[in-house]
Amino acid sequence: MKAFTVSKAVTALMLAGLLLLPLYSYLSGNIFIMTLFTRIVILALAAASLNLIMGFGGMMSFGHAVYLGIGGYAVGMLAQEGTGSGFIQFPVALAASAIYALVIGALSLRTRGVYFIMITLAFAQMAYYVASGLARYGGDDGLTVYKRSDFSGLINLSNRTQFYYLCLACLFAVIFLIWRIVNSRFGLVVQGLRSNEQRMQAIGFPAKRYQLVCFVISGTMCGLAGALLANNTDFVSPAMMYWTRSGDLMVMVILGGMGTLFGPVMGAVVYLLLEEFLSQITEYWALIMGPLLLLIVLFGRGGIMGLLGRLNRG
Amino acid sequence: MAEPLLRVEKLVRRFGGITATDNVSLDVAAGELHAIIGPNGAGKTTLISQLTGHLEPHSGSVSLGGRDITYLPAYRRCALGLARSFQITSLLLDFTAADNVALAAQAHAGHSFRFFANARKERGLRDAAHAALDRVGLLHRADVVVSRLSHGERRQIELAVALASKPKLLLLDEPMAGLGVTESQRMVTLLQELRKEVSIVLVEHDMPAVFALADRISVLVYGRVIASGDPAAIRANEDVKRAYLGDQHVVTHHG
Numbered sequence: 289m290k291a292f293t294v295s296k297a298v299t300a301l302m303l304a305g306l307l308l309l310p311l312y313s314y315l316s317g318n319i320f321i322m323t324l325f326t327r328i329v330i331l332a333l334a335a336a337s338l339n340l341i342m343g344f345g346g347m348m349s350f351g352h353a354v355y356l357g358i359g360g361y362a363v364g365m366l367a368q369e370g371t372g373s374g375f376i377q378f379p380v381a382l383a384a385s386a387i388y389a390l391v392i393g394a395l396s397l398r399t400r401g402v403y404f405i406m407i408t409l410a411f412a413q414m415a416y417y418v419a420s421g422l423a424r425y426g427g428d429d430g431l432t433v434y435k436r437s438d439f440s441g442l443i444n445l446s447n448r449t450q451f452y453y454l455c456l457a458c459l460f461a462v463i464f465l466i467w468r469i470v471n472s473r474f475g476l477v478v479q480g481l482r483s484n485e486q487r488m489q490a491i492g493f494p495a496k497r498y499q500l501v502c503f504v505i506s507g508t509m510c511g512l513a514g515a516l517l518a519n520n521t522d523f524v525s526p527a528m529m530y531w532t533r534s535g536d537l538m539v540m541v542i543l544g545g546m547g548t549l550f551g552p553v554m555g556a557v558v559y560l561l562l563e564e565f566l567s568q569i570t571e572y573w574a575l576i577m578g579p580l581l582l583l584i585v586l587f588g589r590g591g592i593m594g595l596l597g598r599l600n601r602g
Numbered sequence: 603m604a605e606p607l608l609r610v611e612k613l614v615r616r617f618g619g620i621t622a623t624d625n626v627s628l629d630v631a632a633g634e635l636h637a638i639i640g641p642n643g644a645g646k647t648t649l650i651s652q653l654t655g656h657l658e659p660h661s662g663s664v665s666l667g668g669r670d671i672t673y674l675p676a677y678r679r680c681a682l683g684l685a686r687s688f689q690i691t692s693l694l695l696d697f698t699a700a701d702n703v704a705l706a707a708q709a710h711a712g713h714s715f716r717f718f719a720n721a722r723k724e725r726g727l728r729d730a731a732h733a734a735l736d737r738v739g740l741l742h743r744a745d746v747v748v749s750r751l752s753h754g755e756r757r758q759i760e761l762a763v764a765l766a767s768k769p770k771l772l773l774l775d776e777p778m779a780g781l782g783v784t785e786s787q788r789m790v791t792l793l794q795e796l797r798k799e800v801s802i803v804l805v806e807h808d809m810p811a812v813f814a815l816a817d818r819i820s821v822l823v824y825g826r827v828i829a830s831g832d833p834a835a836i837r838a839n840e841d842v843k844r845a846y847l848g849d850q851h852v853v854t855h856h857g
Contacts, residue, residue: 473714473721483694492680492709
């Protein structure tokens, strides 16, 4: 393996850009870009968590946005009930996501292929309708979070720069964890199961147990993204976990490169920036976005990371 | 004779109206190489699948070392010392040869809920993988991704994977399938070596190989064992000749 590759260089550039963004925002006076990129970083975290089960684990979950909703509602509901401490809100958001993932995973992992996709989608839509019915917490209209999570002076989430760096730190931490996980014993088993489940059973691995734990880890990570997202928008609504949002996350992962460490981040950045700029040009931005994504997926197998990898060889 | 390593008793498995396994009973003693032969469709793979736990029998029992394993899932049997190779090569194609074998070793080195340390740097697992690859003569290909290996090499890796779990009993489902003459020869030599260390149940179409290797042979026809005995007895058996070995010279030629 070569020390220098195009994909490594691009990844490093992107990470440096993310790190230095507040500086650019400060110098240029462009505040909006901070808001935009905070959202990008949070959704990149969600995409990275989806990539753990989809890219490395081969589990095509079509309901991953549900954890954004669960994490978000945990923060929103606790805030509504007067518990503003982040030290309570965040652990509750993670625990709720983990428990939900455990239940959903235990049921969904009995199925394979298309059925798995449909059942994860169905459970996510169920949560969507439950949230829509929560009259006490705004129902369909959603719930405004009047006060961001309070970390008693440790970090101030209302400060734009501090909040951005918190999100970025969470993203880096999650990617570091995923990197360790995919190279660990556990990670090899999960990837082996993606590759050939029958073989893995035959050499002595109980498949479901490992897949379920992977599913729970992934859901918990995405719950963190949900808690951050609620703080970013000061608002939670059922739309956070609508199936189109799950689709967005899948597109980010596939666009960036499934089963690569930084692919989902790349995918989230490109997807959301494209969405932002195209929607400024025309109301019908989806008409341009759709074919563009199609081209990348058709001709760049392995997504952007795959394309960059081939540049290097070619 | 002491308790056999593997005992199959009155195993029955039906698919609709067809009885694919019809009251099959057989014993495999420790240290034995027991071959199962039979024409196409005799139910050999169905039988093997019930031994490995990929298929449940409708009645009868399978026991390994005196322990009833009839309804244990595949991974539990594996932990008890039963390893298999697949008739159609079944490996992790996007993993290297060493990774494939190391995972088999890992499956037998405690649970794999270890999330942090790099498994590819665990000396014990890598050494076990390299030893097994060396055993089948493929050490020099250890770091090649399996999808780039030849068919013959993949057959050998199948064997290495089975060996890495340090089995008591090896179930080999047509290990020579699709191999060329020289590759087959090499596989026979290899099995000749392995049989000194581990008991083997061999399902195989390659008659010269079977008669060269087996201590005992069971002949399966229409799901039933019509004869069981040492190679000489099988060769002389009239039923077997009639039902299966019409092409008699194949046997005598290599006798």
